[in-house]
Amino acid sequence: MRLLNLLKIAFKAIILNKTRTLLTMLGIIIGVASVIAMLAIGEGSKESIRTTISAMGSNMITIRPGSDVRGGVRQERSAMETLTLNDYYAIKEQANLLTYITPLVNGGGQVINGSNNWPSTIYGVNPTYLKIKITELQSGSMFTDAEVQSAAKVALIGQTVVDNVFPDGQDPVGQMIRFNNIPFKIIGILEEKGENTFGQDQDDVVIAPYTTVQKRILAIDHLESIIASAISEDDAPEAVTQVSEILRKQHKLTETEEDDFHVRSMEELISTFSSTSEMLTILLVAVASISLLIGGIGIMNIMYVSVKERTKEIGLRMAVGGKGSDILMQFLIEAILISITGGILGVLLGLSSTVFIEKFLNWPTSIALYSIIISFAVCAITGIFFGWYPAKKAAALDPITALRYE
Amino acid sequence: MSKEIIRIEDLTREFTMGAETVRALRGISFTIKEGEFVTIMGSSGSGKSTLLNILGCLDQPTAGVYEIDGVKMKDLSRNQLATIRNEKIGFIFQSYNLLARTSALENIELPLFYNSKVSSEERRDRALKAIEMVSLTDRMEHTPSELSGGQQQRVAIARSLVNNPVMILADEATGNLDTRTAYEIMTIFQELNKQGITIIFVTHEPDIAAFSNRTIVLRDGNIIQDYQNPKILSAAEELAKLPKQDD
Ligand SMILES: Nc1ncnc2c1ncn2[C@@H]1O[C@H](COP(=O)(O)OP(=O)(O)OP(=O)(O)O)[C@@H](O)[C@H]1O
Ligand SMILES: [Mg+2]
Numbered sequence: 001m002r003l004l005n006l007l008k009i010a011f012k013a014i015i016l017n018k019t020r021t022l023l024t025m026l027g028i029i030i031g032v033a034s035v036i037a038m039l040a041i042g043e044g045s046k047e048s049i050r051t052t053i054s055a056m057g058s059n060m061i062t063i064r065p066g067s068d069v070r071g072g073v074r075q076e077r078s079a080m081e082t083l084t085l086n087d088y089y090a091i092k093e094q095a096n097l098l099t100y101i102t103p104l105v106n107g108g109g110q111v112i113n114g115s116n117n118w119p120s121t122i123y124g125v126n127p128t129y130l131k132i133k134i135t136e137l138q139s140g141s142m143f144t145d146a147e148v149q150s151a152a153k154v155a156l157i158g159q160t161v162v163d164n165v166f167p168d169g170q171d172p173v174g175q176m177i178r179f180n181n182i183p184f185k186i187i188g189i190l191e192e193k194g195e196n197t198f199g200q201d202q203d204d205v206v207i208a209p210y211t212t213v214q215k216r217i218l219a220i221d222h223l224e225s226i227i228a229s230a231i232s233e234d235d236a237p238e239a240v241t242q243v244s245e246i247l248r249k250q251h252k253l254t255e256t257e258e259d260d261f262h263v264r265s266m267e268e269l270i271s272t273f274s275s276t277s278e279m280l281t282i283l284l285v286a287v288a289s290i291s292l293l294i295g296g297i298g299i300m301n302i303m304y305v306s307v308k309e310r311t312k313e314i315g316l317r318m319a320v321g322g323k324g325s326d327i328l329m330q331f332l333i334e335a336i337l338i339s340i341t342g343g344i345l346g347v348l349l350g351l352s353s354t355v356f357i358e359k360f361l362n363w364p365t366s367i368a369l370y371s372i373i374i375s376f377a378v379c380a381i382t383g384i385f386f387g388w389y390p391a392k393k394a395a396a397l398d399p400i401t402a403l404r405y406e
Numbered sequence: 407m408s409k410e411i412i413r414i415e416d417l418t419r420e421f422t423m424g425a426e427t428v429r430a431l432r433g434i435s436f437t438i439k440e441g442e443f444v445t446i447m448g449s450s451g452s453g454k455s456t457l458l459n460i461l462g463c464l465d466q467p468t469a470g471v472y473e474i475d476g477v478k479m480k481d482l483s484r485n486q487l488a489t490i491r492n493e494k495i496g497f498i499f500q501s502y503n504l505l506a507r508t509s510a511l512e513n514i515e516l517p518l519f520y521n522s523k524v525s526s527e528e529r530r531d532r533a534l535k536a537i538e539m540v541s542l543t544d545r546m547e548h549t550p551s552e553l554s555g556g557q558q559q560r561v562a563i564a565r566s567l568v569n570n571p572v573m574i575l576a577d578e579a580t581g582n583l584d585t586r587t588a589y590e591i592m593t594i595f596q597e598l599n600k601q602g603i604t605i606i607f608v609t610h611e612p613d614i615a616a617f618s619n620r621t622i623v624l625r626d627g628n629i630i631q632d633y634q635n636p637k638i639l640s641a642a643e644e645l646a647k648l649p650k651q652d653d
Contacts, residue, residue, distance in 0.1 A: 002522040009519055016507050316503050319464055320517040320565070321492020323485050399491075400464040403503060 006326060010333035020306040024299055025342035028379040031295025032346025033353060035288040035375035036367065040354040042281030044365035049273045053266055055193075057134050059233045061098070061240060063091075063226040063247070064262045081222035082251065082260045088226050090250045097239035100128035101228035103210045107218050109180035111157075111165050111206060118164035122155070122179055122206040124213025132229045140173040140188030143209055151211035155184035158203035159192045179206060182216045236265035292375060296382040299339075303383060307331065307390035308405075314394040315402025324395040328388065335387025339380040346379065347372055410476075411573065411604050412438040412461065417470035419456050419627075430456040432627035433470065438606065440572075443599045445615040446608045448624035454608045455500055455577055457624070461606060462497045462575045463487045492520050496566030500577040500608075502558045504550040510561045511537060511546040517569045536564040539594055555582040563591060573604040580614055586648055592617045592641035617641050 014021050065082040088103045095101075105124040110117050123129070127142045143154045157165075157172065166172045172186045184206075193202035214220055230239040240263045247261050314327050351367065358365045394402055419431040430453045438444055446454050459465040460472060463479060472479045474490065482490070491497070504513045514536050518529040537546050540560035550558050559582050566574055574595070580588035596617060599605050607618060615621050616639045623631035 005519045005522065012508070012512075312503075313505060316505065317516070317520070318488065319462075319491060319497060319499075319503070321488050321520040321569070323488040323520070325485075326520055398465055400459045403464075403499075 002326075003329075006329045007333060010330045010337065013330065013334055014337060017306060020302055021338055024302045024338050024383060025345065027295045027298035027302065028339060028342030028383060029346040029349055031292045031299075031379050032343055032372075032375040033350035034291040034295075036347065036350025036371050037353045037357065037365075038284040038288040038291075039281070039371035040350075040365040040367045041357065041363055042277070042284040043368045044358070044363065045280060046277040047366045048364035049277055050270060053270045053273065055134070057132055057229060058266050058270070059230040059236050060132055060266045061228045061230055061236060061243065062262075062264050063087075063228070063243060064224075064264075065222075065260065066262050081220075083223045083226065084221070085223065087247060087250050088223065091226065091228070091243055091246050094246050095228075095239065095242050097231055097235045097242055098228045099231055100131045101226065102126040102129045102132060103223045104129075104225045104227055105210050105213050105218055105220065106224055107180075107213065109217065111161055112178040112181075113165040113175070116165045116167060118161060120161050120179075120204050120206055122208055122213055122217060124208055124210035124217075126210060129207065129227075132227055135193070136191040138189040138191050139171070140186070142188060148209040148211055151215055152209060153182065153184050153212055153216070154187045155179070155206050155208040156188040156190055157186060157207075158190045158205040160201055160204040161206060162189060179208075180217055184208060230265070233267065236267050240265050288371075288375075292378055295379060299379065299383045300386040303335065303386035304390050307387065307394065311394045311397075311402050311405035314391065315397070315399050315405065318395070318399040319403060327395040328391055331391035332384065332388050335384045336380075338387070339383030342383065343376045343380045347376060350375075408440045410437045411440045411442075411474065412436075412606075413471070413473045413476075414461075415471040417457075417460065417472060418468045419453070419460060419465070420468045430627055431460075431467070434624075434627070434629050435470075436622060436629065436632060438604060440604055441599070441602050442620055443595070443605045443618040444607065444620045444622060445618040446606065446622050446624060447610070447612070447615055450610075452624040453627045454624055458575050458577050458606065458608055462495055463491050464497070488520075492517060493569060494572045496569060496571035496574040498559075498562050498566045498574070498576040498579045500581070502550070502562040504558055504561055504565075506551065507549050509547050509549055510542060510553065510557075510564075513550070513561055514564045514568050516565060521569065532568050532570075533564075536568045537561075539567060540564045541590070556584070556587055559583060560587075560591070563594075567598070571603065573606065574598065575606050577608045578610065579607065580609065580611070586645070588614065589641050589645040589648065593645060596641050617644075 063083065085103060088101065091098070092101050102125045106121055108119065108121050111120050126148050127145060130137070130142055137156070138159075140156065142156065143152065147154055155177070157177075162172055165177060166175070172189060175186050176183050177186060178184070190203065190205065190207070195201055210223075228239075228243070230236040243263045244259065247263070248259065251260060253259070317327055317330075318324070350372070354365050354367055357363050414437075415435045416433045417431055417435065418429070418433050421428040421430060434457070446457065448454050456465070460467050466480075474494070479487065505516065511533050515529050515533040518524045518532065524532070534543070534546075537543055540563050542557060542560055542564065545553060545557060550561070553561065559579065563576070563579055566576070576595075580591055583591060592614065595605055595607065605618075607614070609615060616635065616637075619635050619638050621631070621633055621635060622629055
């Protein structure tokens with residue numbers, strides 16, 4: 001009965017003080033919504049980087065030439081010719097934590113088919129490349145080890161190349177193209193992968209035996225890199241160490257000499273990029289916290305001022321027989337109703353603006369449950385506390401003192 | 407002889423404002439019996455409101471005794487005082503103190519919201535009855551800002567009646583009313599007084615004091631006169647004597 005009466009009183013008061021109610025709610029709504037949306041952007045970009053990298057093969061290991069000379073002069077990577085086929089054979093034979101391994105050489109050039117031409121990149125690899133990169137074929141088939149041995153002029157192309165060089169929709173498999181004036185027979189088409197997070201078109205590629213690319217296109221003996229896949233993602237760090245040891249032996253490096261190569265697992269790449277996006281998230285969290293703080297101060301202000309303003313009302317309510325606890329309960333109910341409603345609206349706004357950002361701005365987002373909980377809790381608690389605390393002070397006065405309050 | 411309802415003894419109230427001390431009540435004593443109709447008179451600033459606030463349990467005396475029905479108010483908790491205000495006292499403020507943006511009827515209902523023994527139907531019934539007594543039924547949906555000063559005062563009077571108090575404390579309850587309305591209100595008070603309700607009525611006007619059975623006069627925080635009224639006028643009769651208004 002008593003609670004019902006107080007609920008009625010609180011409800012009436014909320015309706016009476018429309019402006020205050022709206023302003024307080026606005027503070028809460030904006031605070032909650034902005035935190036949710038910002039953290040969703042941060043989490044979303046982190047997640048999308050992770051999925052992109054995983055799709056590239058999360059147990060992939062990349063070996064590149066180059067040294068980590070600190071303070072000294074670093075040579076440009078392409079100028080380094082320290083990685084050779086012998087290294088590849090050595091790793092292939094000795095490393096037992098790898099499933100697949102392929103040499104890799106690449107070069108840019110023009111793909112030509114009759115009057116159509118398109119600038120692209122040719123990758124020279126062995127047949128395991130598709131396994132390492134987790135890539136399927138749309139049609140045709142991969143070249144064989146024998147074709148690698150014989151440096152056959154066969155190639156597979158990505159969808160972007162297909163679209164640009166075969167615009168009239170004929171089946172490219174079995175057709176001839178020229179890459180930098182070297183004729184290649186197309187034997188397969190790679191599945192479509194689209195852009196990765198870094199904006200790279202993964203379909204703008206030509207794949208051919210590394211022997212062919214080395215001899216006919218680049219005229220080199222060394223390798224640009226070697227890529228391999230570890231038995232599993234968990235084995236990747238161990239495999240990196242193993243490969244490093246093999247290469248140090250192979251390159252006859254003494255204890256004091258630094259590596260003249262880089263071995264990297266995808267995991268490292270993930271953490272590199274994650275830490276970048278982690279920074280983005282931290283930045284967003286900082287901005288979000290500030291907006292939460294400002295929202296909180298807004299709520300605090302409005303609640304505090306309005307309760308102060310209502311000291312007279314509190315005095316009157318006590319004068320006609322309201323107990324201190326009745327008054328407190330009323331203001332608490334008011335504060336809870338306003339804060340919770342504001343919080344819920346804020347969550348809804350946060351979620352819908354996140355969907356909006358995802359749909360219309362095409363930013364990857366991922367809504368974090370903790371952001372909802374934290375922002376809601378912070379705003380609700382601020383609202384409730386600052387609705388309750390000044391009321392508690394007012395209710396401790398003698399009715400006449402409260403009534404006289406100006 | 408009916409029993410004492412109020413007893414004060416050596417009551418003082420001082421207000422400290424910085425270094426200065428205002429002595430609003432300087433040690434006053436009296437008793438009021440159940441069913442008395444007392445007017446408190448005195449010039450402005452003599453301490454009438456201060457005294458009434460203490461009698462209404464809205465304020466605490468600096469020193470002295472205040473008893474209702476033999477119970478010392480000093481010994482009661484804040485909650486017990488709230489219950490007394492809620493159930494025993496009807497208080498009419500000099501400055502009305504109505505809730506803004508709230509209808510007259512809801513203002514009148516207010517004390518009953520804090521009495522959990524009163525159901526919402528009863529609350530509404532009693533408020534309607536009280537507003538009828540002050541002839542404002544046709545204005546019950548109006549908010550204070552839509553009412554004249556006198557009408558607001560009548561809402562405040564109705565609010566003081568709604569909890570069926572044993573005593574009504576009125577601070578200049580007719581201060582803003584024309585003679586006719588003032589007499590109407592005094593008729594109501596005399597009616598209530600006949601039913602046994604004790605009334606303490608602060609006023610400036612001697613003709614209003616003539617409707618009570620006792621007058622206490624204050625000056626500078628002291629009682630300078632306290633006398634029984636030799637001839638109590640009937641407000642209803644006086645009202646009838648007033649020249650008819652042509653409205
Ligand atoms: N809260 C307060 N703080 C300081 N002084 C006060 C306070 N309340 C009353 N006083 C002082 O106490 C004295 C008595 O005031 P009170 O309001 O009781 O007068 P009153 O007899 O009701 O006058 P009026 O007829 O004008 O209403 C005045 O001098 C006033 O200034
Ligand atoms: Mg006064």
